[in-house]
Amino acid sequence: MPAMEGEMLKGHLDMIVLAALSAGPAHGYAVIEQIKRRSGQAFDLPEGTVYPALHRLEQAGFLAGRWTTAENGRRRRVYTLTKRGSRALADQRAVWKQFSDAIGGLLGGTRPWKNPA
Amino acid sequence: MEESGVISGYVESLAGKLAFDRSLARCVRQEVEDHLREAVAAGPEGNALEAERRAVANFGDPQAIAAQFALLSLARQSRKAGVAVVLVIGGVFFAMKARIAWFALTQWVLSEEARAVSAYVVAIDRYAFWLSAVVGLAAWVTISRRRAPAALHPSYRGQLRRFFLLCAIAAGGLLASVICDGVLSAIRLVETELSADFLVPVFSMAIEVACAAVLVFHIRCVARRMASTAALARTAHFG
Numbered sequence: 001m002p003a004m005e006g007e008m009l010k011g012h013l014d015m016i017v018l019a020a021l022s023a024g025p026a027h028g029y030a031v032i033e034q035i036k037r038r039s040g041q042a043f044d045l046p047e048g049t050v051y052p053a054l055h056r057l058e059q060a061g062f063l064a065g066r067w068t069t070a071e072n073g074r075r076r077r078v079y080t081l082t083k084r085g086s087r088a089l090a091d092q093r094a095v096w097k098q099f100s101d102a103i104g105g106l107l108g109g110t111r112p113w114k115n116p117a
Numbered sequence: 118m119e120e121s122g123v124i125s126g127y128v129e130s131l132a133g134k135l136a137f138d139r140s141l142a143r144c145v146r147q148e149v150e151d152h153l154r155e156a157v158a159a160g161p162e163g164n165a166l167e168a169e170r171r172a173v174a175n176f177g178d179p180q181a182i183a184a185q186f187a188l189l190s191l192a193r194q195s196r197k198a199g200v201a202v203v204l205v206i207g208g209v210f211f212a213m214k215a216r217i218a219w220f221a222l223t224q225w226v227l228s229e230e231a232r233a234v235s236a237y238v239v240a241i242d243r244y245a246f247w248l249s250a251v252v253g254l255a256a257w258v259t260i261s262r263r264r265a266p267a268a269l270h271p272s273y274r275g276q277l278r279r280f281f282l283l284c285a286i287a288a289g290g291l292l293a294s295v296i297c298d299g300v301l302s303a304i305r306l307v308e309t310e311l312s313a314d315f316l317v318p319v320f321s322m323a324i325e326v327a328c329a330a331v332l333v334f335h336i337r338c339v340a341r342r343m344a345s346t347a348a349l350a351r352t353a354h355f356g
Contacts, residue, residue, distance in 0.1 A: 013267065014267075027151070027152075028148060028151075028152050029151070029152045029155045029156065032152075046175070046176060046177025046178070046181075046182075047152070047156075047175050047176045047177065048149070048176040048177035048178075048179075048181075048182040049177060049182070049185070051145070051148060051149065051152075051182065051186075052182065052185035052186050052188075052189060052267075053267070055186065055189050056189055056264075056265050056267065059189060059192070059193060059264075059265055060264050060265070070151070072154075074147075074150075074151050074154065075147050075151065076148075076151050077144070077147070077148050077151075
């Protein structure tokens with residue numbers, strides 16, 4: 001499968017990061033690994049782009065960050081999804097599902113998508 | 118594996134670009150260094166220099182990453198300035214009211230001549246203060262509910278410009294009001310002999326001056342971060 005381009009992903013980066021953190025608290029490197037693993041390495045995005053997204057989501061109250069000390073003695077920032085973040089992720093999941101079904105119906109061309117609204 | 122210095126150079130370069138926000142620069146330096154060292158440790162055994170170069174290349178252009186962090190710093194500083202405008206105006210209002218109440222309580226009397234001069238200054242003071250209060254509230258409303266965007270797009274840029282303009286007008290009005298308060302207090306104080314009663318007006322004026330200085334400081338910080346963010350965004354290569 002070809003890797004998805006940066007511009008295509010940027011609009012969804014916040015949702016991707018929130019989804020990665022829904023598995024549990026993690027530091028930046030683990031979030032990136034989680035994204036790679038769960039997406040089947042489909043996203044081709046500079047790893048550094050995830051950190052501003054983590055900070056942005058923390059500023060928005062969707063994530064809570066705290067400093068810890070790793071086993072190797074290095075200071076490490078660990079992020080946890082807040083209740084607000086969980087709600088935002090649930091909303092984004094619902095919107096994405098609608099969008100994905102609609103596009104699927106359009107591109108698949110077999111069955112028209114039924115709007116639940 | 119021995120360190121080759123590539124990671125250190127990279128994190129220093131990234132932190133250096135964020136020098137206008139020292140706490141953010143420190144946080145980013147530690148977080149990014151932790152990431153890069155872990156990426157090197159998780160990679161295949163071999164040449165340290167190659168491993169560090171690979172980790173840094175995968176991380177992305179430091180200028181582009183710094184530009185995104187700078188935008189977050191600017192958004193945070195703008196929101197802080199928005200809150201500061203409201204608090205500072207409130208602070209000046211209470212200091213002003215406390216001084217007026219003190220003058221009434223101590224039955225501080227003005228001469229006819231001083232009263233005539235004061236009337237003009239009071240009018241300027243009142244209009245300048247209420248202009249500052251209304252515009253300051255508008256500035257806070259403009260920025261308070263705005264989440265930091267992922268990029269410095271034209272609509273956010275426009276919103277920041279409007280916010281900055283409103284803050285500048287509010288600060289101008291507040292400075293004029295504080296100067297008028299200073300003149301009014303001086304008119305009263307020069308007509309009386311030095312006593313302990315001077316403490317309340319002098320202290321309340323000191324609070325007003327400090328509030329105005331805090332506001333100017335916050336606006337200056339926003340202006341500096343706007344300039345730094347725009348400069349980083351102009352020269353960054355987004356991947």
